[in-house]
Amino acid sequence: MTTARGKTIFLWTLVMISVVVLSAPTLVVLGASFTAGNMITFPPQGLSLKWYASIAQATDLREAFLRSLYVALICTLVAIPVGTLAGIALAKYAVRFEKALQIYLLLPFTIPLIGSGIGLMLIFGNAGILGQLWPVGIACCVINLPFMIWAVTASAGSLDPDLELAAANCGAPPLQTFLLVTLPAVTPGVITGSLLMFILALNEFLVSLLLVDARIVTLPVQIYNSIRSIITPDLAAISVVFIGCAALAITILDRLVGLDVFLKSK
Amino acid sequence: MRAYPLTWRLLDVLETGLEKVFPRRLAGITPYLMLAPAVLLVGLLVLGLFQVADGSLRTLDTTTFLMSESYSLDNFRRALSEPLFRNVAVKSFAGSLIVTAMTLVLALPYAYVMVRTKSAALRKILLIALFLPFFIGQVVRAYGWLIILGNQGLVNEALSFLGIGPFRLIYNYPAVLFGLIQYMLPFAVLMLAPAVTAIPEETEAAAESLGANWIQTFIHVVLPMARPGFVGAGLVVMTLSLTDFAIPAILGGGSQDFIANAIYDQFFRTSDQGLGATLALLLVAAGSTLVAIVFALVGTGTLQMGRAKQ
Numbered sequence: 001m002t003t004a005r006g007k008t009i010f011l012w013t014l015v016m017i018s019v020v021v022l023s024a025p026t027l028v029v030l031g032a033s034f035t036a037g038n039m040i041t042f043p044p045q046g047l048s049l050k051w052y053a054s055i056a057q058a059t060d061l062r063e064a065f066l067r068s069l070y071v072a073l074i075c076t077l078v079a080i081p082v083g084t085l086a087g088i089a090l091a092k093y094a095v096r097f098e099k100a101l102q103i104y105l106l107l108p109f110t111i112p113l114i115g116s117g118i119g120l121m122l123i124f125g126n127a128g129i130l131g132q133l134w135p136v137g138i139a140c141c142v143i144n145l146p147f148m149i150w151a152v153t154a155s156a157g158s159l160d161p162d163l164e165l166a167a168a169n170c171g172a173p174p175l176q177t178f179l180l181v182t183l184p185a186v187t188p189g190v191i192t193g194s195l196l197m198f199i200l201a202l203n204e205f206l207v208s209l210l211l212v213d214a215r216i217v218t219l220p221v222q223i224y225n226s227i228r229s230i231i232t233p234d235l236a237a238i239s240v241v242f243i244g245c246a247a248l249a250i251t252i253l254d255r256l257v258g259l260d261v262f263l264k265s266k
Numbered sequence: 267m268r269a270y271p272l273t274w275r276l277l278d279v280l281e282t283g284l285e286k287v288f289p290r291r292l293a294g295i296t297p298y299l300m301l302a303p304a305v306l307l308v309g310l311l312v313l314g315l316f317q318v319a320d321g322s323l324r325t326l327d328t329t330t331f332l333m334s335e336s337y338s339l340d341n342f343r344r345a346l347s348e349p350l351f352r353n354v355a356v357k358s359f360a361g362s363l364i365v366t367a368m369t370l371v372l373a374l375p376y377a378y379v380m381v382r383t384k385s386a387a388l389r390k391i392l393l394i395a396l397f398l399p400f401f402i403g404q405v406v407r408a409y410g411w412l413i414i415l416g417n418q419g420l421v422n423e424a425l426s427f428l429g430i431g432p433f434r435l436i437y438n439y440p441a442v443l444f445g446l447i448q449y450m451l452p453f454a455v456l457m458l459a460p461a462v463t464a465i466p467e468e469t470e471a472a473a474e475s476l477g478a479n480w481i482q483t484f485i486h487v488v489l490p491m492a493r494p495g496f497v498g499a500g501l502v503v504m505t506l507s508l509t510d511f512a513i514p515a516i517l518g519g520g521s522q523d524f525i526a527n528a529i530y531d532q533f534f535r536t537s538d539q540g541l542g543a544t545l546a547l548l549l550v551a552a553g554s555t556l557v558a559i560v561f562a563l564v565g566t567g568t569l570q571m572g573r574a575k576q
Contacts, residue, residue, distance in 0.1 A: 002479035002480065002481060003479075004480065006480070007480040007481075010375075011375045011378065011379050012379070014371075014372060014375040014376070015375055015376050015379050015392070017372065018372050018373075018375075018376045018395075018451060019392070019395050021372075021447075021448050021451070022395050022396065022398075022399050022448065022451060022452070023395055023398070023399070024410065024411075024414060025399070025406070025407045025408075025409070025410020025411055025413075025414070025448070026398055026399060026402060026407075026410060028410045028413050028414050028420065029406060029409065029410045029413065032413055078307075081303070082303040082304050082307055083304065085300040085301070085303060085304070086300060086301050086303070086304035086305075088300060089296075089297040089298075089300035089301045090301070092297075093296070093297035095297045095298065095301070101301065101305075103561070104305070104308060105304060105305075105308060107308055107311055107312070108308060108311060109502075110505070110553065110554060110557045111311055111315070111550055111553070111554070112505065112508075112509035112526070112546075112549050112550060112553050113509060113511070113526075114509055114511055114525075114526040114529050114530065114546060114549065115314075115315065115318065115509075115546045115547075115549060115550040115553075116311050116314065118314070118318060118529065118533065118542070118543070118546050119311060119313070119314020119315050119317055119318050119546075120310060120311070120314050121314075122314060122317035122318065122321065123310060123313055123314050123317055126317070138307075138310075141307065142307050142308060142310055142311060143311075145304060145307060145308065149304065173281045174281075174284075174290070174293070175277070175280055175281050175284050176277055176281065179277070199401045202403075203401070203402065203403025203404075203405075203406075204403075205403060205404055205405050205511075205512050206511045206512060206526070209511075210530075220403055220404075220405045220406075223405050223406065223409060224405050224512070224515075224516070227405075227408075227409050227412060227516065228516075231409075231412055231413065231416065235409060236409075236413070239406040239409060239410075242402050242403060242406050243398075243402055243406070245401075246397075246398055246401035246402045247398065249401055250394060250397050250398065250401065253397075254390075259390065259393040259394070259397065260389070260393075262393070262456055262459060262460075263380070263381055263389075263459045263460065263463050264460060264463060
């Protein structure tokens, strides 16, 4: 047990348990979407694409998916300028009350989601915009904003301030320095951040559940409402859309910035 | 003239425009202007909390189903005295403690192997196994568990093949805890990994060359040095699992409510907004106290967003 071999066996047993537990639901949903039966059974009743054909016909699922895309798009479009500016400001300038500002900007993470969601529901209700889709996008942006700011500050921190001084020294006015030196340097962070914002808004469930009504359900809410009644494989087929989006996001993230960035020590 | 490209002209126009609306002597407030949109956006949450606080002071008139005009502390008395809410709170707190402990136990070896492995391919596989569920969302994951563990799910079907079962594997407390551990694991590993990266491999080698076996090295070197990561990961796992809604709702089937489910029910089933707001406010207070204690004791740690300390 205390040998090097014992260490390998011990660590690997735990890691394998984790990998199985992490991957099992994804793999099972993938498998279930290809079943030929009407129910999800073991052993599977053969392969077919009929559930994909059935979701292609289901307008309610398609519309719910389009609404989720719309929400994610609004969220990302708002988060990019807001988070980028805030991230650069925090990374580059010595601001007054820096500590308090940081804690304030971390509020979306420290306030429980149900609290944030209900608060936003009450505000949007008073403003008379509850029942529209764009406030859901704004809400998703607010609750995930720290992710965007983190991603940008991480990039901006690795930008040498001398580069900006050099640009200014060569005669570049402030806006040019910002657009041609600072912004390109933080682009990897902006890409990472906006991908995170998009995918998290696409999947956002609780805040959506609180802010939408029956006419404008987003896809996670639609799936939630359906699995409470009967579990049929068409839900697995539509869930594969989420798995596909997640896989796509991971691929883009890996290509553009590399997944390894998440292992870097600060 | 051709030497001066169009983009430069455009930039010059923008620059002059900027100079007009924002003269350079105001440069000192630039960072505050850059932070303003984010501060305003997060301000929505603060505004929301004020609304929740306002609601918590109004009681529901059961004859008219309207909220009272006057303020009272009745809701707080009910929230703190009714056994139903006490049970839900105890269940959630105990659950989140168990989930945090189990998640950290699984997360540390994962982070350790992922950081220390020499194989880039293995590292990538472990990273993908982590990000895929993280990016898929809770509802789809919980749906996957229903297919696997449901009464007519894969496990029970397979067991009935062997002539045993069926067992009730979902809609109970352990199922909720299990679902939460699976949900939290990626968060915990991603917060622990940078802390493990920061431990020099030489330190471990030194411990081992002095005669420590790997268990001693792990306990006396790796664990203490990974402490900043444990603080961040533990805090995030604890607060997120304490306040989760989807997993208790789906894998608990309505019988295993956590605090968030109780709040939701007050708003949308009982329609007692005042009591729901009170519970929400108490949850926010409990969560914030937890976070504040940890921040005060060890600082924002890996959660920090500002300039890197040099």
